[in-house]
Amino acid sequence: MMHIDVLTLFPEMFNGVLQSSILKKAQDKGRFTYQLVNFRDYTVNKHHKVDDYPYGGGAGMVLTPQPVFDAVDAIMKGKESKPRVVLMCPQGETFNQKKAEELANEEHLVFICGHYEGYDERIREYLVTDEISIGDYVLTGGELGAMVVMDSVVRLLPQVLGNDTSAPQDSYSTGLLEHPHYTRPADFRGMKVPEVLLSGNHAKIEEWRKNQSLQRTYQRRNDLLHDYPLTEKEKQLLNEWNTNK
Incomplete structure (x- = not known):
């Protein structure tokens, strides 16, 4: 304690x-x-x-x-x-x-x-x-x-948060900003939740979240990427975003 x-x-x-x-x-x-x-x-x-x-x-x-x-x-x-x-x-x-x-x-x-x-x-x-x-x-x-x-x-102490995975996935804990979140309804005033989140395919959902987290960090806090250990795939994504600026 x-x-x-x-x-x-x-x-x-x-x-x-x-x-x-x-x-x-x-x-x-x-x-x-x-x-x-x-x-x-x-x-x-x-x-x-x-x-x-x-x-x-x-x-x-x-x-x-x-x-x-x-x-x-x-x-x-x-x-x-x-x-x-x-x-x-x-x-x-x-x-x-x-x-x-x-x-x-x-x-x-x-x-x-x-x-x-x-x-x-x-x-x-x-x-x-x-x-x-x-x-x-x-x-x-x-x-x-x-x-x-x-x-x-x-909030980082054991068992304080209802879900023990919440704190490790917060913005800055992973080195990146956190990915976007959505909840019900799936269609609110014509604004729809991304299809991948409704797919039930956990591997694709996890990949989407990682890419969104990387993109959000790139757009909002590019300085955090200076010391972040990027994979080859992530480097490729960053190059594509730079090209499409």
Whole structure:
């Protein structure tokens, strides 16, 4: 079972996300537990402050190290193994499916969600194992980013999804974007489901899906094909699509 601790000044932001959909089902199935830790509770400042002006001057306020370090110390009390401590930060590595799969193998994750101008560098240097960004933009705080990462990781845990083949076939898990999906009715307002999907021929359906996945990746995220191990047949298809552009 995975356990996740989240250090945040706004724990109430997580309630809806953690009590809904897949994250709620994962808890009900006993696949993960969580704790929301308001690190303001650990400050020794008499005014309950967790930030201060930066040395050297500059705009904004910086999170002080003491409450964050003490909160992590409290989390780790009595535990033998060290968790992965993830700092949500716009300077971190861009989050992707490979990173989600890596984190899904851990038993204990700690997310640190900052606010204000930034973190005291000693948090980053001495406490954190991973720095993650969910994109090249800046949010008010790390909470929304942590929710994104948690959802992406927890859904990969065993037995969380109803179908164990769902996650491995997702976009990016295979290295390609996922193929199109269709359901009933077969003819909706004259828009018809491809005949091959109605054929019952599983080999042809699988081939169609692979080709559609390759074509969709070629059209929408061509950059993903740079490191993808193409077969000779797939190379031929790409050449045909390039020729017909």
